[in-house]
Amino acid sequence: MTQTPPVDIEKLMGELHQLATISDCAEPPPAVTRVVFSETDLRGREYLRSLYDEAGLSIRVDPIGNTFARWEGSDPTAPAIGTGSHTDAIPHAGMYDGTVGVLGGLEAIRSLQRAGYQPRRAIELVMFTSEEPTRFGVGCTGSRAMSGAMSSDELIALVDEAGENYDTVRRQSGFQGELSEVRLSADYYHAFVELHIEQGPELEASGTQIGVVTAIAAPATAEFVVTGEGGHAGAVLMPTRRDALTAASEMVVEIESLARKSTSSDLVATVGKLDVHPGAVNSIPSQVQFTLDLHDIDGANRDATLDAIGEMIEQVAPRRKLSVEWNILHADPPADSAPQIVAAVNRAADSLGFSSTEMISRAYHDSLFMARIAPTGMIFIPCRGGVSHRPDEYSSPAQIAAGVQTLASSLAELSA
Numbered sequence: 001m002t003q004t005p006p007v008d009i010e011k012l013m014g015e016l017h018q019l020a021t022i023s024d025c026a027e028p029p030p031a032v033t034r035v036v037f038s039e040t041d042l043r044g045r046e047y048l049r050s051l052y053d054e055a056g057l058s059i060r061v062d063p064i065g066n067t068f069a070r071w072e073g074s075d076p077t078a079p080a081i082g083t084g085s086h087t088d089a090i091p092h093a094g095m096y097d098g099t100v101g102v103l104g105g106l107e108a109i110r111s112l113q114r115a116g117y118q119p120r121r122a123i124e125l126v127m128f129t130s131e132e133p134t135r136f137g138v139g140c141t142g143s144r145a146m147s148g149a150m151s152s153d154e155l156i157a158l159v160d161e162a163g164e165n166y167d168t169v170r171r172q173s174g175f176q177g178e179l180s181e182v183r184l185s186a187d188y189y190h191a192f193v194e195l196h197i198e199q200g201p202e203l204e205a206s207g208t209q210i211g212v213v214t215a216i217a218a219p220a221t222a223e224f225v226v227t228g229e230g231g232h233a234g235a236v237l238m239p240t241r242r243d244a245l246t247a248a249s250e251m252v253v254e255i256e257s258l259a260r261k262s263t264s265s266d267l268v269a270t271v272g273k274l275d276v277h278p279g280a281v282n283s284i285p286s287q288v289q290f291t292l293d294l295h296d297i298d299g300a301n302r303d304a305t306l307d308a309i310g311e312m313i314e315q316v317a318p319r320r321k322l323s324v325e326w327n328i329l330h331a332d333p334p335a336d337s338a339p340q341i342v343a344a345v346n347r348a349a350d351s352l353g354f355s356s357t358e359m360i361s362r363a364y365h366d367s368l369f370m371a372r373i374a375p376t377g378m379i380f381i382p383c384r385g386g387v388s389h390r391p392d393e394y395s396s397p398a399q400i401a402a403g404v405q406t407l408a409s410s411l412a413e414l415s416a
């Protein structure tokens with residue numbers, strides 16, 4: 001495709017803003033909350049469906065709500081090209097994370113339609129269910145199940161805070177069929193490309209329009225339950241205390257120190273959630289639950305750090321006479337982008353006159369799992385200050401338009 005795909009950025013921005021109004025956040029847009037399988041998530045899906053219909057795409061919804069909007073190609077036997085991302089949003093998030101890849105993916109398809117392009121391979125826009133771990137504690141359940149990274153038994157074992165399991169919740173949301181049908185075969189997609197905001201500061205800092213993702217860092221999450229002994233804060237003297245919060249605090253600081261000492265500068269460790277029981281001013285904390293989120297581009301180093309954290313916990317707990325149970329929720333390997341997708345995206349950015357740079361994705365995305373079943377790549381666009389998962393997350397219309405044009409050109413080349 002030699003001509004520039006005519007992106008209608010006003011229409012796309014209007015749709016991004018419209019989707020942002022479908023939110024459970026107490027604050028108005030751009031603050032957004034859209035948790036998977038909530039009423040709001042379902043209303044968001046309905047809005048998307050109306051746009052897919054308008055664009056003449058055929059829609060398939062799988063048993064867990066992964067949605068495929070397909071633009072047929074001239075060769076019905078050729079494996080399709082996939083693109084897409086997610087529209088769920090963590091509480092009090094922004095309006096661009098994921099949505100730019102779904103609505104931007106739609107606009108990429110529409111721009112090719114407007115240009116009179118006829119793909120040989122079908123182009124399929126995917127809206128993945130539950131990229132965010134908000135409800136079930138594990139992210140990317142849609143793409144994990146699609147790629148076989150998670151089995152139907154593992155999916156059913158996931159429970160939300162109300163104690164409802166994944167299978168019940170998805171059925172209550174109107175998604176039927178056997179969970180085993182979610183998995184796609186390894187030859188289903190000829191290629192998969194996801195457009196996403198960077199969620200980091202590198203592109204903005206270097207003034208680069210397009211990031212061509214060459215690899216996605218390996219993520220792991222774990223949860224810890226520290227159990228000590230509660231008691232009256234005025235009556236129990238210090239020497240006999242087994243305070244779960246002071247023990248957890250030591251562990252949290254040690255986790256930070258282990259991460260800082262890592263030989264890999266890409267290793268990052270975060271404790272983002274800490275629940276104190278009973279949580280009263282005058283009561284010694286008897287139990288603390290906390291989470292750990294760990295990423296590194298080097299999977300072996302990530303695992304070694306996880307082991308070191310485990311050893312540290314095993315030392316701190318007996319010294320403070322507390323017990324700790326911990327559980328790794330997931331520890332996924334890193335993924336490399338396919339060289340042919342990296343090359344196609346580089347060519348697309350070059351031909352459109354956009355500055356671009358190859359980079360790794362430190363956050364993980366549905367593409368981490370799609371890479372298991374398809375040659376995969378990602379296109380990043382800058383976001384202001386590298387800010388994401390916050391209402392002030394922002395990419396400009398011009399930045400989004402550049403990403404959509406690059407995606408459209410990449411899809412055109414890959415689907416020819």
Ligand SMILES: [Zn+2]
Pocket residue numbers: 086097098131196365
């Ligand atoms: Zn995202």
